Amino acid sequence: MKRLAAVVALLGLASATAACSGGGTTNTPGSGGGGGGGLFTTIDVTRPGLDASGPANPWAPKGNSFLGYNAMKLGWVKNHLTDPNQFYPGIAASWEIAPDNSSITIHLQPNGKWSDGKPVVAEDVRTSIGLAYTTGSTAFAITPGAAGAAAEVTVVDDKTVKVTQDMSNPSMKFARGVMDTWVVPAHVWGSILPANFWDTLKTSRGEGADAEKAREEVLALGQKVLAFAPPKDVSAGPFVLERVNPGEALLLKNKNFYNAANVAPDQVKFLNYSGNEQIWNYLSAGKLDHSGFVAAPADVMNRIKQAPGSNTIKGFSPVAVGMAFNQSKKPYDNVHVRRGLAYLIDRDQVTKVASPEGGTPAVTTSGIHQKPAQEWIGAELNNLEPYKHDAAKAEAEFKEAGLQKKDGKWTLADGSPWKVTMNAPSGFSDWISAQENIKSQLVEAGVDAEVVTVADYPVYLEEIAAGKYDVGFWLMALGPAPYDIYQRLYGVSNGWSNVAGKVKHSAPGKSGNWMGGAEEIDVEGVGKVNPGELTAKLNAASAEDAKPIMTQLAKTANQDLPAIQLWDYVNTQFTNTARFTGWPEQDSDLLRLTAGVWIQLGMIKAKQ
Numbered sequence: 001m002k003r004l005a006a007v008v009a010l011l012g013l014a015s016a017t018a019a020c021s022g023g024g025t026t027n028t029p030g031s032g033g034g035g036g037g038g039l040f041t042t043i044d045v046t047r048p049g050l051d052a053s054g055p056a057n058p059w060a061p062k063g064n065s066f067l068g069y070n071a072m073k074l075g076w077v078k079n080h081l082t083d084p085n086q087f088y089p090g091i092a093a094s095w096e097i098a099p100d101n102s103s104i105t106i107h108l109q110p111n112g113k114w115s116d117g118k119p120v121v122a123e124d125v126r127t128s129i130g131l132a133y134t135t136g137s138t139a140f141a142i143t144p145g146a147a148g149a150a151a152e153v154t155v156v157d158d159k160t161v162k163v164t165q166d167m168s169n170p171s172m173k174f175a176r177g178v179m180d181t182w183v184v185p186a187h188v189w190g191s192i193l194p195a196n197f198w199d200t201l202k203t204s205r206g207e208g209a210d211a212e213k214a215r216e217e218v219l220a221l222g223q224k225v226l227a228f229a230p231p232k233d234v235s236a237g238p239f240v241l242e243r244v245n246p247g248e249a250l251l252l253k254n255k256n257f258y259n260a261a262n263v264a265p266d267q268v269k270f271l272n273y274s275g276n277e278q279i280w281n282y283l284s285a286g287k288l289d290h291s292g293f294v295a296a297p298a299d300v301m302n303r304i305k306q307a308p309g310s311n312t313i314k315g316f317s318p319v320a321v322g323m324a325f326n327q328s329k330k331p332y333d334n335v336h337v338r339r340g341l342a343y344l345i346d347r348d349q350v351t352k353v354a355s356p357e358g359g360t361p362a363v364t365t366s367g368i369h370q371k372p373a374q375e376w377i378g379a380e381l382n383n384l385e386p387y388k389h390d391a392a393k394a395e396a397e398f399k400e401a402g403l404q405k406k407d408g409k410w411t412l413a414d415g416s417p418w419k420v421t422m423n424a425p426s427g428f429s430d431w432i433s434a435q436e437n438i439k440s441q442l443v444e445a446g447v448d449a450e451v452v453t454v455a456d457y458p459v460y461l462e463e464i465a466a467g468k469y470d471v472g473f474w475l476m477a478l479g480p481a482p483y484d485i486y487q488r489l490y491g492v493s494n495g496w497s498n499v500a501g502k503v504k505h506s507a508p509g510k511s512g513n514w515m516g517g518a519e520e521i522d523v524e525g526v527g528k529v530n531p532g533e534l535t536a537k538l539n540a541a542s543a544e545d546a547k548p549i550m551t552q553l554a555k556t557a558n559q560d561l562p563a564i565q566l567w568d569y570v571n572t573q574f575t576n577t578a579r580f581t582g583w584p585e586q587d588s589d590l591l592r593l594t595a596g597v598w599i600q601l602g603m604i605k606a607k608q
Helices: 122-135 174-179 186-192 197-204 209-227 276-284 298-305 335-344 347-354 370-377 391-400 429-444 457-465 482-490 531-537 543-560 595-600
Strands: 039-042 075-077 087-089 092-097 103-108 150-157 160-165 239-244 248-253 267-271 310-325 359-361 404-406 409-411 419-425 448-454 471-476 496-499 502-505 521-523 527-529 563-576
Touching: 039 595, 075 174, 087 092, 092 174, 103 122, 103 174, 122 150, 122 160, 122 186, 122 197, 122 209, 150 174, 186 209, 197 209, 276 298, 298 310, 310 370, 310 429, 335 391, 335 429, 335 543, 335 563, 347 359, 347 429, 347 563, 370 543, 419 429, 419 457, 429 448, 429 471, 448 457, 457 471, 471 482, 471 563, 482 531, 482 543, 496 531, 502 531, 521 543, 531 543
Parallel strands: 039 267, 419 448, 419 471
Antiparallel strands: 075 087, 092 103, 103 160, 150 160, 239 248, 248 267, 310 471, 310 563, 359 563, 404 409, 496 502, 521 527
């Protein structure tokens, strides 16, 4: 699978001109009802390839539900530096979060309707939450003791729902988990849940054989949810799916949408693509009104910028990329080797080659994106070792590790050859370009190196978790929640699991521990720390309580280097001003949301 760029992870011109069967589309302003904005053309940045047989099902991996367009959530998460619980309205018009995060009360849009004219009511939300339980979604996991798990879902009235948190293992992200829930119509989807579902769910929260059986029954329903194909799309969003073919998907304006009067486009077309090159061509030809982030080299970016109406918007993206080490493999078990590589790699050069428009060189390895790092650890950021490019310091670190240099080539301590083998998934153009540049830098400094690509991202994740790689690229610093930021370095991938609030450490090679770091680290100025236990504390910590913990973890990551932080991503959105206006401003907290959300909020206007 080809991807737009690694950061989208969690991504031919012939398809751009393919017409949907039966009837045409138009980009003439005023050609439809309501907002009079004509055709809006985009791509689904989360996945390449349209599946013409895919259902209008937001849970289906190949479904034709498009986030913010015909697929709706309770709310839309703001791109805040440090607070994960700020939202824009979606199905919910407003909400109240209890001061201790024990509950969230949700008030639905008073005039919210489905595209078939039926009102959006609390029972739709309750049914959707039931469906979410079957797939283990966010706050609705049935794993005993799961952090941030819902305890009760109460229908207060037709337009109000209250969800409470199981406070035996609370999470500061509970409200986010609830608001990030897909909402579908109960009158279409309700038949999937058996009449005794809520009783079975209650039993599943217990212990013993009955509870285990109940959990199996709930999760078995998940397969039905993933496979469900509604006879037609019934949407509470601004658009409804009309038809799909292999070249494009066409959505029409939903006249029953609660804010339909402020929805400018009458139609939305999603174009098919299989890789970065097609998107570059679409943008260069001015065919897209909007595209999310796509990695592009400098020459391609210059070509895109020359297209009539071409415009880019940049903002904060709480993600960084790190060069991560498998410390169960020699010589990466030696911190001096990791530090030597950190000094040897010129991060400025790597970023310029790999992600010139979509990243900024990391100021150091802190484990935190440099922008929120100022909020979390303040002046301590300046006290961390920057690991600026310095060949002399790199050589000193290698010698400290016992490596030998013979005829200008570095070998292992016993004189045997050393080759840095870096792995990346095929299609991740920024990662592969970065690794090729790092390879050149290392070879020039006498360190043999190679780049190995694997079939796609799912295979990459499977193989890295199995400990097959010496060195791999790893997304890290995933904010805004502090627990999420550090669990990428000091979570399951490095041996620590957090179940029911209890932290357990697994040996290297066991239970997904492929990094193989030490369970306890003696950190200068801090003392001995268990980084996995510190990370677990962040899950329930308030913002103020989290700051000293974040400082300790930043110092730990900086000293121990389980990964070298290479660049911090910049969220670059591509828009076109020829047909529509009202795009978000630079650095807007809307930039990690889809253009469908911008449209439904009434921001986007047809150009007069």
